[in-house]
Amino acid sequence: MRKLPVLILAATFVCSSALADDGAASIGAGGIILMKREPRIAMQKEVLTIGVSEVRVDYEFRNDTDEDITTGVAFPVPGYKLDWDRYSIHQQGFDDFRLTVEGKPVHFEVEIRAKLGQRDVTDVVKKYGIDAKTFGHFDDDSHFARDIRKLSPAQRNSLVKAGIVETETYQDEAKWTVEKKYFWSQTFPAHTTLHISHRYSPAVGFGMVPDASFRAARQSASPAERKSKDVDKDSLAEVKSVCPTDQLLNSLDRASGRSADGYGYLQYVDFILTTANTWKQPISDFSLFVERPVGKDGKYLVSFCWPSTVEQVGPNLFRAAATNLVPEHELRVGFFQVGK
Secondary structure, three states: OEEOOOOOOOOOOEOOOOOOOOOEOOEOEEOOEEOOOOOOEEEEEEEEEEOOOOEEEEEEEEEOOOOOEEEEEEEEEEEEOOOOOOOOHHHHOOOOOEEEEOOEEOOOEEEEEEEEOOEEOHHHHHHOOOOOOOOOOEOOOOOOEHHHHOOOHHHHHHHHHOOOEOOOOOOOOEOOEEEEEEEEEEEEOOOEEEEEEEEEOOEOEEEEEEHHHHHHOOOOOOHHHHOOOOOOHHHHHHHHOOOOOHHHHHHHHHHHHHOOOOEEEEEEEEEEHHHHHHOEOOEEEEEEEEEOOOOOOOOEEEEEOOOOEEEEEEOOEEEEEEEEEOOOOOEEEEEEEOOO
């Protein structure tokens, strides 16, 4: 077991900093929220499982009142722009979101809005027969969008003037932001605990970290190590954001130093833990499980910030827990690859 320091992160859906030039920022999604305030329903239990291939959240919601309560529930997707060189649209939209209630799949609706700054351009995009959520069925290989490509020159010019589509004609780059949410109507029976689960594939952040950044991140780092010209500021910030111990950083420094290019590899998953605060507080029983990757990519070390003990409960499984939790900060889990 080990005790990790608390991580203080801004409450944001998209973690904007990236690792070096060849990395990508994580897109942090969270849990399900109430579409309007309903103080009578408590989150009795939440079990959150985070891995690089899947995030699973299992809840127990309790209605202690004498009447059934039916209310709107949603899973908000972080707003996303066309970012084909880092993520697929499928990843950005969390298209594989799945939902069950009492172990049975539940139908949900999907709302899509296209925003240009504060301006809602959904109806304009729809008028021209363009699918907003896929940026007009944009193709990553050709950089053409099927729906935009079929427009007449006059129609395209109209969208260019409105700032909705870029001026270049060699590609079809849409400029709007997609705001998407999955939502459904849920009944919470009187004096009953209801089990709800959802899962999705995370949009994983990743990048290369020079060994100098591992040394500079240590609590015991010397002034010279912190100010070294070989330290990459972005990767240093990302390493620190998962609260690694000096012992772990020493191991990563040695491993990256033995690599051919002097770099280590970091992946990380962000989760918006504060979405739980739309329900009656606190979360009576909270558990976090972190699954370490296993495969041909080499050995991974796990690091994340938690205010109490973290227990290894399996060869590649770690558990942290809290009672009566009112989330104040978001959660980031780091996975460091140390060799093949």
